[in-house]
Amino acid sequence: MEDLSQKLKQYIKIGTPAERRIAKYFSEHLNELPFETASSVADRLELSPMTVGRFLRSLGYHGLDGIKVHLKENTPALTSQLPSVLEQLQKDASEGRPLATQIAEQVEMLQHIYNLASQPQWQEAVAAILSAGTVFVASHPGLAGIARYFSDRLAFARDQVLFLDGANGSYIELFGGPSDDGVLVVIDSPSFVSSRLLARSARRAGCKVLLVTGQFTEWAHEFANITLSLPPQRATSRESLAAMMSLLEYLAVTVIHAAGETAEIRIRRIEELQGMFVHAPLR
16 A cells, blocks of 8 residues: 555656646545546546556556555555544544544444453353243334344344244233243333333243343343443433444354354355245245
């Protein structure tokens, strides 16, 4: 990348007028080049595609595709960019830019989840999900999409994962038979008014309860065996689904990783079945 940048700087200084224009555009829009073509660049700069092509060859590339491959192979690792990215983000947030403030809050949220993943309750949650006879996942209908996605992700690691939509009003899937070897994952939210009753009823039925909720849910330790708390909500922020989605995604990833070879075999089998049934012709 440094070599390419140096070449562009040289052309900006000593190139022909057309070369200087192209070099300046490339230098200022490197991140956008993967979406460009020689013709689109030519149109933007009011030059001919042949002129852009000649310039690319002078840089040592066979067309714009060559420079795209170079950019892809030489993109700095994200971790090496983080310090400067975070510094710029904090600066922009301090200047009152709304998007920067929101993204800064998201970074803090991810830091909270990362720290949570090193706590004993995180490992307890993973072990409970993998060792249970059946895993039940319940949420408010407004979070049904997230809950169903989480259930599908857990299915990569084990069988007997059931999403409870509560549509029949009875949760018969959970309470219709013995559940003393089951785990109920309650995805809590302020709108899920029956979450407390559901957790209490499951505990009384002998089922373990894994509660994913806010930090100030007073009944959590009374009716849940394991609690994973979401990052604290800012007083000025509305309820955000980002924290819940991130926590559940990383929890599912940890479960799949902990399942090891079992998960690898299941994933291959799921892919085989999808290939068999997804595009099956109608009869």
